[in-house]
Amino acid sequence: MNSDYDVIVAGAGVAGALAAISAAKGGAKVVLFDRNDAQEAGKKTNWGWVCGDAVAKAHVEFIAKHTGIKLSTPELDQAVDGVYVMSPDMKNKFLFEGTGYTLDRPKYARKMVKEAVKQGVDYRPRHEVEGPVVNGEEIVGVFGKDEKSQHFEIKGKIVIDGLGMASTLRRRLPPNDFVEKDVKTEDIESTGRYIAKFDLVKENLDYYDPKNALIHLNQLMAPGGYGWVFPKTGGRVNIGIGIEKKSLDKRNEKLNKKDTLHKLIDEYVEWNPVLKNMNVDETDHNGKGYWSVAVRRQFDSLVYKNYMGAGDTMAMPNPISAGGIGPAMVAGILAGEVAAEAIAAKNTSMDFLWKYNLRFNEEYGNKTAGLEVFRVYLQSLNNAQIDYGMSHFLTKEETVAMSYGLVPEITLASTFNKVLSGISNVSAFKNLLFAHSKMKKLLHLYKSYPKDVNGFRAWRESVNNEMQDVKQRFPVNPV
Numbered sequence: 450m451n452s453d454y455d456v457i458v459a460g461a462g463v464a465g466a467l468a469a470i471s472a473a474k475g476g477a478k479v480v481l482f483d484r485n486d487a488q489e490a491g492k493k494t495n496w497g498w499v500c501g502d503a504v505a506k507a508h509v510e511f512i513a514k515h516t517g518i519k520l521s522t523p524e525l526d527q528a529v530d531g532v533y534v535m536s537p538d539m540k541n542k543f544l545f546e547g548t549g550y551t552l553d554r555p556k557y558a559r560k561m562v563k564e565a566v567k568q569g570v571d572y573r574p575r576h577e578v579e580g581p582v583v584n585g586e587e588i589v590g591v592f593g594k595d596e597k598s599q600h601f602e603i604k605g606k607i608v609i610d611g612l613g614m615a616s617t618l619r620r621r622l623p624p625n626d627f628v629e630k631d632v633k634t635e636d637i638e639s640t641g642r643y644i645a646k647f648d649l650v651k652e653n654l655d656y657y658d659p660k661n662a663l664i665h666l667n668q669l670m671a672p673g674g675y676g677w678v679f680p681k682t683g684g685r686v687n688i689g690i691g692i693e694k695k696s697l698d699k700r701n702e703k704l705n706k707k708d709t710l711h712k713l714i715d716e717y718v719e720w721n722p723v724l725k726n727m728n729v730d731e732t733d734h735n736g737k738g739y740w741s742v743a744v745r746r747q748f749d750s751l752v753y754k755n756y757m758g759a760g761d762t763m764a765m766p767n768p769i770s771a772g773g774i775g776p777a778m779v780a781g782i783l784a785g786e787v788a789a790e791a792i793a794a795k796n797t798s799m800d801f802l803w804k805y806n807l808r809f810n811e812e813y814g815n816k817t818a819g820l821e822v823f824r825v826y827l828q829s830l831n832n833a834q835i836d837y838g839m840s841h842f843l844t845k846e847e848t849v850a851m852s853y854g855l856v857p858e859i860t861l862a863s864t865f866n867k868v869l870s871g872i873s874n875v876s877a878f879k880n881l882l883f884a885h886s887k888m889k890k891l892l893h894l895y896k897s898y899p900k901d902v903n904g905f906r907a908w909r910e911s912v913n914n915e916m917q918d919v920k921q922r923f924p925v926n927p928v
């Protein structure tokens with residue numbers, strides 16, 4: 450079959466733009482579709498580039514290493530030294546070290562699209578991608594509406610899906626055993642945030658820290674998720690919350706309330722005692738918005754027949770932090786590189802593309818199933834248990850390690866001998882040990898991710914079985 454392009458990339462967001470750049474750098478003939486006009490490249494929804502904007506320096510360096518593109522101001526907005534996570538009672542504060550930035554997402558996206566065009570990518574703004582063109586079981590192109598709302602259909606040897614959470618490509622793949630259609634509601638965080646100017650009425654680094662990102666755990670204020678205060682330049686802040694629907698419903702039922710995400714965000718902003726007189730920053734119409742984030746492990750396979758997915762479409766955000774910019778950057782680059790290699794080798798078979806699964810897992814994905822376990826465990830705790838756990842269960846170092854998907858062993862076991870007070874804390878601690886053992890098993894399973902398509906189904910069944918055990922043991926219990 451004749452192809453118009455070697456590689457079709459759908460979506461000029463974080464993942465898509467980098468996939469297009471990397472595939473073109475590798476010598477492929479690439480087209481990049483995005484529904485927005487060029488000035489608004491990468492805009493997620495009518496609400497804007499809805500995001501907390503925080504990204505680790507390591508991921509910015511990954512881009513430089515693989516593509517040669519060096520990010521700086523203005524797209525890298527405020528630098529931060531690390532992230533502090535606060536317990537619900539505000540008595541415990543854990544530091545997750547590691548320099549990072551808050552991105553200026555609109556400026557970042559415009560820069561990346563320019564870089565793509567520089568690499569020879571045929572960038573097509575104002576194109577709505579409606580679905581894949583399928584031949585038998587193979588994905589051979591995409592169709593949709595062009596800038597004049599006329600139907601278009603374009604053929605390509607490989608299609609890279611970077612359409613984000615609600616991808617019309619992923620959801621319209623032929624039925625298959627590799628790439629899932631949907632993310633379960635229980636694995637989704639509903640989120641919203643403001644970018645706003647403010648008056649700092651007093652100094653208290655637990656509520657606003659110009660040099661660090663702050664995360665507030667609180668099952669009443671943000672059931673099943675957390676609230677955040679991330680500093681930005683120009684006396685601005687990115688402030689928001691994420692919640693999980695079942696946790697919110699349960700909390701509302703127990704407290705006899707009817708709170709919504711929107712109401713809880715406003716209450717969280719109001720609750721902050723040091724940031725006052727918030728004034729939404731409407732630059733780029735990006736001051737206020739709501740959207741969803743998947744907080745599970747990435748899909749078990751990121752490839753199907755001539756199809757590759759990167760970023761939110763493959764549920765890549767970190768299950769604990771919901772940070773999806775970093776994995777979208779890594780995945781976009783790796784997908785583009787593998788696609789270019791496949792074109793050069795004249796082999797776009799699933800067996801060839803499989804190396805993208807392996808490379809992504811090695812670079813980032815190995816730890817995410819373990820992190821999903823830790824997230825499900827955390828969602829089963831109420832505020833009192835989180836407070837108690839953060840001061841008694843684990844050392845700060847152990848908690849930080851667990852949240853990075855590492856599974857610290859010896860010291861955790863020794864903590865078992867600690868005297869714990871209160872029956873509910875004892876059971877929460879036993880549950881932590883259970884979660885810890887499942888994290889270990891999953892880490893092990895991911896280290897033995899099938900080297901090729903064969904063996905995938907059996908492997909996935911083992912992963913699903915482990916995860917089912919975890920979800921059965923830990924129903925959400927915010928209050």
Ligand SMILES: Cc1cc2nc3c(=O)[nH]c(=O)nc-3n(C[C@H](O)[C@H](O)[C@H](O)COP(=O)(O)OP(=O)(O)OC[C@H]3O[C@@H](n4cnc5c(N)ncnc54)[C@H](O)[C@@H]3O)c2cc1C
Binds near residue numbers: 491579614759766772
């Ligand atoms: C409130 C909130 C806070 C967050 N905070 C953080 C954070 O602080 N740090 C972090 O790392 N991550 C955070 N995330 C997650 C992060 O924003 C995403 O993981 C990241 O944007 C994923 O990039 P992506 O390229 O996969 O998808 P997207 O950014 O969603 O890009 C998809 C692109 O495809 C386009 N598109 C979609 N459908 C079509 C179509 N049918 N046709 C044509 N074009 C289409 C979109 O318009 C967009 O341009 C947050 C998310 C939310 C919602």
